[in-house]
Amino acid sequence: MCCRQLKLLGFGAVVFGLTACTGFTQKNAEVYRYLANGNPQSALLELEKTGYWHRDRVLYDLNKGMLLRMIGDFSGSNELFESAKQEMQGLSATSITENIAAVTINETSRSYVGQPYEQLLLYAYKTLNYLALSDIDDARVEVLQADAKIREWISEAKWEGVDASVFIRYLSGIVFELSGEWSEALIAYRRAYEVLQKKSVQIPYYLQLDLLRLTRHLGLKGEYDQYLEMFPSISATEIPSMREQGEVILIFHQGLVSRLFEQSITNFSPDIHQHLRISVPVYPLQAPWIGYAQLQVADQVQRTDILENIDRLARENFAARSPGIAARAMLRVVAKKAAAKSANDQDALAGFIVDLAGLITEQADTRSWTSLPASIQIARINLPPGEYRVQVMPATNAKGIGGFGVERMISLAPKQKVVVSVHDIVN
């Protein structure tokens, strides 16, 4: 076989290999459609049917783990999440071949390792699964691992992950409270507060209350007075006593995070007599609708408050990555055109095939953890010990609310905290 045929064969392999897998958003469109219609069971079957390309193993595990969680298989969900976590750790080292492929073939040649906010939410959902299984110690392990991850980012001055840590910090506070570690809980709530303050985001009502409640409980008078001054909407009489009362905590996972789509520009350049194509991922302009829930226990009703706007985190993350994506897209065009020109100089047919391969393999990386909610919200109600009916329902009847309703009986002892986690995935 002559050299020319070998080259053509090589490129044939590239084109075949990379066109065999369509874009992530396209490939998983059905999964997303089932999910957006509030049918995680069918979405799961569809996802299993669709399978995954080895580079997307992490994403497959994350999405499957989330779908299993939605249908109540918390142990199965954690097995998948653990697998995703191990895979992420293995992929955390920079791959030389994948980076070369990203600037010569396309960005999807890289293994998906998860964006910092996704990595933290992986810990969060594993924690929530353990809480659903009443396994506080293992939930505690997850929040400690998340803390270690955040500290690693701080040591490397990678602030994006740190800025996306509000929910995991807050959840750590809940886990430490469940474990009876009040000072650890206060530290976790403080850290959530510090991130929100840094981002100039309004402090959720429940976080204000938690900071006041715990500083008073731990006898930190100076800090308590400071918070009382900073949160004028809360009066001292509103702050619940931690010794006699139990608490119901609602964690509400609302909607679905936006998906990335591919945007391609194809043009024929008369100067070099070749086609130019650039593909980049884009988010739809409109962010998902944010709906609230209300938690009702006995005669108390509380509306949820947004703790983490995941959709905003995803868009901020993408905005930060965009210049790099654009630069690599330009580099790819140059590399592909140089290869096509070189082939064309030797043989017109080879040049045509190389040019075609360059066009076909140009694909935007639209991968992201698409089964995440658009926002995570919180509501808390303190109650004296007793038997209660807990109801979670939409806060308004406005269009767009999923029309979900959750009801369950709980038994509450003094100092006991019951965590109720509800997904409303219908956007």
Added chain:
Amino acid sequence: MQSKLILLPAIVLIGVIAGCSTNPKVERIAADTTTDLSGDWNDTDSRLVSEEMVQDALSHPWIASFIRVNGHQPALIVGEIRNMSHEHINVTTFVNDIERVLINSGRVQFVASSNERQEVRDERQDQDLHASNETRNPAGQELGADFMLKGDISTILDTVAKKQTRYYQVDLTLISLADNRKVWVGQKKIKKAIKNPQYRF
């Protein structure tokens, strides 16, 4: 040079595919071989810590004092050993290792844990109904524990970029069930330095 550039994507693709299409290779090794793969708490840590801590517990004078006063070997029970570390440690394996070393020492007696006891009681209840008089084991003859072993496993991590130091501390306490006295407090520390690779193929 330019012709080499043409083959680059194909080489990269083959490399990516080849790197991900390997079958697992299985090799049987001795159960006491030290295999530090990830740096996490493993079977070697569990075995070494349990052996060293039990040796330490048995070398202290509380056993001799107990035998002198009561005239028989002390009966022990393992209470809660909490995992307070950053890792999902299988505490059951660790507890089993401790029980094994203690029982095999021949210096103490061991009482079944609360879960195990319930199963045995159910069986005894079943014997009451179905076993012959000669083989039936009556209720109310259980050996009560004299001491409870409690403790926790905790960690301190120090991480900078890809380098990490993991410090494990196992604290065990032996408490007298008669008067809540702590008769022995043991501590074992392990420190590991882990360096994760910065690059991969």
